[in-house]
Amino acid sequence: MSIKCEVKSVEPLACNTYRILLQPEEKIEFKAGQYLLAVMGESDKRPFSIASSPCRDGELELHIGAAEHNPYAIEVVETMKAAMQDGRQFEIEAPHGEAWVREDSDKPLLMIAGGTGFSYVRSILDNCLSRGVTQPIFVYWGGRDLCQLYAHEELQALAGKHSNLTYVPVxxxxxxxxxxxxxxVLEAVNEDFVSLSAYDIYLCGRFEMAGAAREQFTAEKGAERERMFADAFAFI
Known part of the structure; x- marks a missing residue:
């Protein structure tokens, strides 16, 4: 569905990462873990995970890593900044993606993110905590350095508040x-788990990371292929 949005804010988080808030002109029904397409042109639509949860107030939150060497992302950030400053709307298409959280499952959850792939995990985590799920939740977040883990303190606080949540930064x-x-981050998971056969596994990061995780975890840790979820799987 194509929809116009007001760009409410574009704020730096850390290390060339931006937090963007969009207010759609009408409510978008989506599932935690889905993504939207930022419409830059008729044949130029760029995917970004929705960091906010459907249980929130209708605003859509994005976390975009936009380093200078990544024009694909920085162009979207600059276009949204310009739209906000000029009072123009920005067009998106949503929802997209099949790696949304399976709310009917009572399996323990393992969520793995690389860099701004955390935006995908954040939506699912917020959704699970707001629903009061009781099964164990493990969040593994990997980055080049601590600066890339821009929600590190937030996750530490959440883990301190929710006894079923374990947060492991790498x-x-x-x-x-x-x-x-x-x-x-995948090596850290391999070290910490003897078996992943009982888990629902949610992944977001570079395609090569998602592919490696699927191959390693199914071959070495007994993970069930059909209980591993990542939108990258549709492209690799």
Whole structure:
């Protein structure tokens, strides 16, 4: 569905990552974990995960990593900034994606994100916590450094508040005094779980990360292929 939105805010989070709030002119029905297309032109529509949960007030939140070497994303951020400043609406198409949270499942959840792939995880996590799910939830978030984990303190607070939530940050380059895990986020999961056969697994990151996770976890950890969810799977 194509819909016009007011760009309410474009704010930097950290490390070339921006938080964008959109107010659609009409309510969009979507499921936690789906994405939208930012319409840059008739044949130029760019996908971004919806970071907000359907249980919220109708605003759509995006987290866009827009480093200078990534014109694909920075062009969208700049276009949205210009629309906000000029009072123009921005067109999106939504909802899209099949990797939404399966609310009818009572399996424990493992969510794995790389970089701004956390926006996908954030929508599902917010939805699960707001519904009061009681099964264990594990969130593994990987980044090059701590700066990329822009919601680190928020997740620590949530894990402190919800006894069924475990948050595991993983950085490639650790700051001095870092007490968390270092290296690759998939390696961290491999180290921590003997078996993944009982889990629903939700992934968002680079295509190669999603593909590697599916192959590793099904071959080495007993994960059920049909209980692994990532929109990247439709393209690899």
């Amino acid at each position: 950085v490639e380059s650790a700051p001095e005094g870092w007490q968390g895990k270092t290296g690759n």
